Structures are given as C-alpha cells and as structure tokens.
Amino acid sequence: MSIKLKCLSHTPLRGLNDPGADVVKEVDDVLARSRAEVEAFDPELIIVFAPDHYNGLFYDLMPPFVIATAADSVGDYQTMSGPLSIPRDTALDLARHILDSDLDIAISHRLQVDHGCTQTLEEMTGSLTRYPVIPIIINSVAPPFGPYRRVRKLGEAVGRFLAKLDKRVLILGTGGLSHEPPVPLLNGAPDEIANFLIAGRNPTPEARAARQARTIAAGKIYGTPESAQTPLNAEWDQAFMDLLIERRLDEIDDFKIDEISKAAGRSTHEIRTWVAAFAALAATGPYSARKDYYRAINEWIAGYGVISAEQA
Ligand SMILES: O=C(O)/C=C/c1cccc(O)c1O
Numbered sequence: 001m002s003i004k005l006k007c008l009s010h011t012p013l014r015g016l017n018d019p020g021a022d023v024v025k026e027v028d029d030v031l032a033r034s035r036a037e038v039e040a041f042d043p044e045l046i047i048v049f050a051p052d053h054y055n056g057l058f059y060d061l062m063p064p065f066v067i068a069t070a071a072d073s074v075g076d077y078q079t080m081s082g083p084l085s086i087p088r089d090t091a092l093d094l095a096r097h098i099l100d101s102d103l104d105i106a107i108s109h110r111l112q113v114d115h116g117c118t119q120t121l122e123e124m125t126g127s128l129t130r131y132p133v134i135p136i137i138i139n140s141v142a143p144p145f146g147p148y149r150r151v152r153k154l155g156e157a158v159g160r161f162l163a164k165l166d167k168r169v170l171i172l173g174t175g176g177l178s179h180e181p182p183v184p185l186l187n188g189a190p191d192e193i194a195n196f197l198i199a200g201r202n203p204t205p206e207a208r209a210a211r212q213a214r215t216i217a218a219g220k221i222y223g224t225p226e227s228a229q230t231p232l233n234a235e236w237d238q239a240f241m242d243l244l245i246e247r248r249l250d251e252i253d254d255f256k257i258d259e260i261s262k263a264a265g266r267s268t269h270e271i272r273t274w275v276a277a278f279a280a281l282a283a284t285g286p287y288s289a290r291k292d293y294y295r296a297i298n299e300w301i302a303g304y305g306v307i308s309a310e311q312a
Pocket residue numbers: 010011012013053116175176179181183211212215300301302
C-alpha cells in the first residue's frame with residue numbers, strides 16, 4: 001500500500017472570471033506540478049471526497065454521505081461531461097466496510113456529479129476516466145450538516161479500508177476554503193427556488209446558463225461593499241491548513257458549524273472533504289504534509305489552497 005493525498009479548492013469561475021494573468025499563471029503552475037506528481041505516482045485507485053452543489057443531490061432525499069458505484073458528470077460550467085471509471089466491486093466493498101464501521105452511508109448506482117467532484121479530478125489527471133476512481137460525496141452545501149467528528153470518522157473508516165489494499169492510492173479532497181458563492185438556502189426560499197432545491201435535477205440549458213451568469217456576476221463584485229456574501233477569510237484558511245499540516249486532526253471535533261459559516265462563509269464547509277481526506281491518510285499511519293499554495297482570490301470566490309501529503 002502506498003498513499004498520497006492532494007486537497008485543492010475548486011472554483012467553477014476558473015476561466016470564466018479570472019484574476020490577473022500573474023495569479024492565473026501561479027495557479028496553472030501549481031496545478032501542473034501537482035498533476036506531474038500524480039502522473040509519476042501512477043495511482044491504481046483514486047478516492048475523491050467531494051461536495052455536490054444541487055446537481056446530483058437534492059432535498060427530496062439529501063444524504064450526509066454517498067458512495068457511488070457508477071456516476072456521470074453533468075458537465076456544469078466548463079467541466080467535462082460523461083461517465084467516471086468507477087471500480088464497482090471495490091466501491092461496494094468499501095461501502096460495506098464503512099457500514100461495518102458503524103457509519104451510515106448512502107449508495108448510488110447512478111449518481112450525477114458536478115464540478116465539485118470533476119474539476120479537481122480533471123485538473124489532477126486530465127480526464128474523468130484515466131484512473132479508477134471512487135467518489136464519496138460529503139454534504140457540504142445543503143444544511144443541516146452532521147458534526148465534523150462524523151466526517152473525520154468517515155475518513156478514518158476509508159483509510160482503514162485503503163490500508164488493507166495492496167495498491168497505490170491517491171486521496172483527493174476538493175472544495176473550500178473560505179468562500180460564499182450565491183448558493184440559495186432552502187430555509188425561507190420562495191417557491192420556485194425551493195422547488196429547485198428539492199427536486200431540480202437535469203435543468204434546461206437556459207436554467208444552467210442563468211445559474212452560471214449569476215455566479216459570474218457574483219464573482220465580479222465579491223469582496224467589495226456591493227456584495228452581500230460573507231467575504232474570504234485568509235486568516236481562517238491559514239489556520240485550518242496549519243492544523244492539517246501539523247497533524248492536529250483531533251481539534252476538528254471541536255469545529256462549530258455556525259461559527260465557521262459566520263467567520264468564513266457558508267460554503268467553507270466544503271473543507272469537510274479535506275477533513276475526510278486527511279483522516280483517511282492519518283488512519284494509515286503517520287504522514288507528512290506541505291502547503292503548495294494559498295491565495296484569497298475574490299474573482300474566483302475562493303480562498304484558494306493546495307496541500308499535498310503522503311505517508312511519512
Ligand atoms: O454551484 C454553483 O453554481 C457555484 C458554485 C461555486 C461558485 C464559486 C466557488 C465555488 O467553489 C463553487 O463551488
């Protein structure tokens with residue numbers, strides 16, 4: 001068994017509402033280096049912990065955790081569409097292992113995934129199908145959320161499973177860090193929006209284009225007094241990355257959901273994917289980690305970070 005980890009922010013505004021060319025180049029360079037590392041590692045399996053943004057999962061049945069044995073990318077924003085290469089039997093074995101670990105997880109045999117899962121997969125591998133991949137979706141956008149300790153325990157259960165596999169495994173976490181894009185809340189939503197949040201699968205191309213236009217417009221004013229969204233919080237992001245790098249994962253159990261939303265934005269909870277990823281790696285033994293990049297990028301509505309880690 002050999003395990004590497006990469007946790008990255010994602011942003012569907014990359015390429016649609018870019019910051020200055022120097023920042024774009026910085027990020028392109030970091031991603032190119034990370035991708036070269038993945039290529040050299042040549043993973044036999046990828047586990048991607050990812051959020052969904054009301055593309056595959058809706059309030060008609062909103063699971064805290066889902067593992068997919070088959071999935072298609074909806075191709076939102078500029079991401080690739082089509083099937084992922086999921087090793088069905090391994091995904092089912094992993095689902096059984098998680099359930100045997102006293103954790104509940106939903107199983108999907110036909111999941112739709114969005115940029116929250118596919119952008120990082122594409123950036124790290126150039127494709128949706130290059131390597132066998134098992135998506136584990138962690139609800140990070142649709143409150144209420146379970147406590148952070150549950151996410152850590154999920155990650156640990158996955159790590160114990162991976163420790164028994166004689167494979168090179170890449171663990172990905174995707175999302176965060178601090179940010180608050182204009183994703184609507186069910187609580188208090190007008191009927192039309194509530195109906196979308198409850199059962200808005202397979203929107204028309206026009207509805208998808210309108211959503212994209214709203215996000216771009218939000219990116220143009222994000223971080224200015226004109227924006228009603230909680231701004232980025234670089235200090236919060238740095239402290240969170242330090243906690244992971246310094247292997248202080250036990251402190252995650254004290255994370256308070258409302259405090260994080262207030263301090264760093266509602267979508268900051270996408271860091272749940274990073275928590276699961278690091279807990280999985282930590283369950284396989286001591287690890288070393290490094291911060292590859294951080295910058296608060298308003299144009300992308302992203303406290304944009306990249307961390308790499310591996311078994312020590
Ligand atoms: O789901 C959407 O339409 C937008 C999501 C989004 C916007 C900005 C930054 C992100 O990380 C997002 O996921």
